[in-house]
Amino acid sequence: MNSDLEPIHTAIYTNSDSRKRDFAHDLLQGRIPDALGFLMGKKGGYFSDARLAAFIEAEARYEHSGMGDAGEQSLKTRSTGERKRALLDFLLKQKPDFIVLDDPFDNLDRAFQEELRQRLLDLSESVTLIQLVNRAADVLPCMQAFARLDGGKLVEFPDYKPVTESQDNIKKLSIPPAPSGAPELPAPPGAPELPARDNPLVIMRDVRVEFSGKTAVTGISWEIKPGDFWELRGPNGSGKTTLISLITGDSPKAYGQDLHLFGRAKGSGESVWEIKEHIGYFTPAMMDRFRGYHSLENMLISGLTDSIGLYIRPTENQQSLARQWLELLGLERSAGELLRNQSYGTQRLIFCARAMIKHPPLLILDEPTAGLDDHAARLVTQLIVKMARESDTAIVFVSHREEPGLQADKLLELLPGPKGSSGKISMRSPG
Ligand SMILES: Nc1ncnc2c1ncn2[C@@H]1O[C@H](COP(=O)(O)OP(=O)(O)OP(=O)(O)O)[C@@H](O)[C@H]1O
Secondary structure (H helix, E strand, C coil): CCCCCCCCCEEEECCCCCCHHHHHHHHHCCCCCHHHHHHCCCCEEEECHHHHHHHHHHHHHHCCCCCCCCCCCCCCCCCHHHHHHHHHHHHHHCCCCEEEEECCCCCCCHHHHHHHHHHHHHHCCCCEEEEEECCHHHCCCCCCEEEEEECCEEECCCECCCCCCCCCCCCCCCCCCCCCCCCCCCCCCCCCCCCHHHCCCEEEEEEEEEECCEEEEEEEEEEECCCCEEEEECCCCCCHHHHHHHHHCCCHHHCCCEEEECCEECCCCCCHHHHHCCEEEECCHHHHCCCCCCEHHHHHHHHHHCCCCCCCCCCHHHHHHHHHHHHHCCCHHHCCCEHHHCCHHHHHHHHHHHHHCCCCCEEEEECCCCCCCHHHHHHHHHHHHHHHHHCCCEEEEECCCCCCCCCCCEEEEEECCCCCEEEEEEECCCC
């Protein structure tokens, strides 16, 4: 073991199959691979979303996370950026020799990403950094050695170079058709007579939401029309999830607002399920809650029946549609394989396609590329753009990361202010 080696900052590329958490745990427990022998006998800290989640859970159980001083603002009420800042402060108090950074920029807005990047660069003068990373753009410029983590093993140290261009693409086939018999949407009351396909799907006027006396968003007016392609953007804590939950029927704060959803005034007796019928939705948290004992084909068909997994016998038409989607994704040979046996990137593609298969009037994708490596993110991006261009479905996506090729036509930006976030709408020119 080369424990006399000079410590070097090391970037380790991972993907969903790398077993990175086990690897990080081993490093922190002193089970060090030869290549990183310089960490032997050294004290480490772990900067990760999993570590933060453990502190938040401790706080829920014992009323104190154990991270900061008693009486500090609770972690649960802080934004993602503030939580990560607090975790780094906590780790530094332990005076570590090295820190394992587990995708440190995930889920951070652009301003917090920049703040953290600068802090880590300053820190690299005194602490060894081991960065586990799935996006090439995230690699800190202070890194001196590079490797890849493959099934828990470190390979190609110290000169690994990620392959930037891969041949895999979403197939040049068209988006499969909508299932037959999709319901037509009624016009909102008082709306001018328009062909059904031109009725706005969502109308918000001067919406304001507060939590415990604190205003989260204020004066938001937003209209989503059929076929629109929107990005909803804003820093951590600016109210993106709050606005989305008004539309998906998941927030009691929607009552009493000037809000029309799919042709009906909110609060006019509609059920949550009637609203959800018109929406396809994806957020990465859905994947965590799901065990994946269904075939890829049945997962897609379940998007037609609004269940996760399939519990009824599918019709031939449903099976045929699912196969067309699998072909588009280049997965036709895996139709009968279990979701849980696929890579994380493939699972993500299936979940996104599942939200699209019924051609819902409105598709909401909340951080669809979060946690993916470059290759998987590119495929998901291609799929979203294709759906936007080739279907009548309106799309709203949220992404903290600038994804190459993913540019919506319209942008709603939430701008935080002392009295809550206001909204700014802008149109993007094509091209
Ligand atoms: N149930 C709740 N109770 C109290 N405060 C809440 C609740 N939900 C949201 N908030 C607060 O409302 C504000 C907006 O939160 P929201 O989750 O909508 O932001 P966001 O833009 O989605 O953030 P992120 O990018 O971190 O996901 C934050 O200050 C948050 O703490």
